[in-house]
Amino acid sequence: MIVKAKQFPLFLLKLQALSPRVRPHHIKQTFIKEDLARYLAGYKGENAIEYYLSFLTDDEYYILHDLRLFDGEHYFQMDALILTKRLLCILEIKYMAGIIEFDTDFDQIIQMKNGHEKAFPDPINQLQRQKSQLNKWLKRNNLPQLPIQGFVVFSNPQTVIKSDDKYTKNSVIKSHTLQSKITELHHQYKDDILTQKEIKKVTKKIMKSDIPLDHSVLEQYQLSRSDILAGVFCEACGHLSLERIHGYWICSQCMVKSKDAHLAALKDYQLLFGDSITSNQLKEFLQIECSSLATRILNSVAVSTKGQNKGRIHTLSNK
Numbered sequence: 001m002i003v004k005a006k007q008f009p010l011f012l013l014k015l016q017a018l019s020p021r022v023r024p025h026h027i028k029q030t031f032i033k034e035d036l037a038r039y040l041a042g043y044k045g046e047n048a049i050e051y052y053l054s055f056l057t058d059d060e061y062y063i064l065h066d067l068r069l070f071d072g073e074h075y076f077q078m079d080a081l082i083l084t085k086r087l088l089c090i091l092e093i094k095y096m097a098g099i100i101e102f103d104t105d106f107d108q109i110i111q112m113k114n115g116h117e118k119a120f121p122d123p124i125n126q127l128q129r130q131k132s133q134l135n136k137w138l139k140r141n142n143l144p145q146l147p148i149q150g151f152v153v154f155s156n157p158q159t160v161i162k163s164d165d166k167y168t169k170n171s172v173i174k175s176h177t178l179q180s181k182i183t184e185l186h187h188q189y190k191d192d193i194l195t196q197k198e199i200k201k202v203t204k205k206i207m208k209s210d211i212p213l214d215h216s217v218l219e220q221y222q223l224s225r226s227d228i229l230a231g232v233f234c235e236a237c238g239h240l241s242l243e244r245i246h247g248y249w250i251c252s253q254c255m256v257k258s259k260d261a262h263l264a265a266l267k268d269y270q271l272l273f274g275d276s277i278t279s280n281q282l283k284e285f286l287q288i289e290c291s292s293l294a295t296r297i298l299n300s301v302a303v304s305t306k307g308q309n310k311g312r313i314h315t316l317s318n319k
């Protein structure tokens, strides 16, 4: 049963809003575009495992995607967590192409792709850390101490995995074996630890404790407001920026007109700068001069308003 479904991640929405709005020729532009492509591929990889997880029978396996919990000292993230009456199983999903060789001597994996070698930290170490943090989290929340297992799942079917180490071989799997590996793991434990009622209690507690990462993408890339392009994008040709004429946004490139192209721009604003906006900030970002138009737009999109006159701060609706 899927308790928490996979959603398009907030940080990817932020990156998608950021990428076309970084000033042309900015030193970080290529870097941000590459990050976006890489994270999108990763998301695609995580999505691909949903198909294989769907074979796990409904009443025995409780699946939660994308969790971020606090262990009392640090936050930790899990791509997926599977809960049964007998155990917890963490999945760390990797969407990497090429040949992946595990080097246990140096706790690294080496990716060989297009004639190049690149090293990354061994994901099994990360999995071990997640296991101990999840254990700590269970204790902190006075929940039953279930055995915690986990797999590093390579979700790209073309990836070739190489390892001589027995432990690595037991911890690393390809996504098409997910169902059999998880079922096998569940049956290695003979005793039920949780009742049906306790399963509900644990999943409810996990859902309540899940705190998605909501960081500033500008801070992450050390960008300032002046690095970001203002304006309303044309939905048809991508031109920036549209002009507001007689109640319509008009594109000078393709002549397409739109009544509500500002909504996408305000979504970008919210993802990049947060939920609060003043009338002047809105005018600057949409590149409009008319205060009454700004007020009309704010009245249609803001969920709440506080303060007086020029200092009035409006809160944009949920992301």
Ligand SMILES: [Zn+2]
Pocket (backbone or CB within 6 Å): 234, 235, 236, 237, 238, 239, 251, 252, 253, 254, 255, 256
């Ligand atoms: Zn256009």
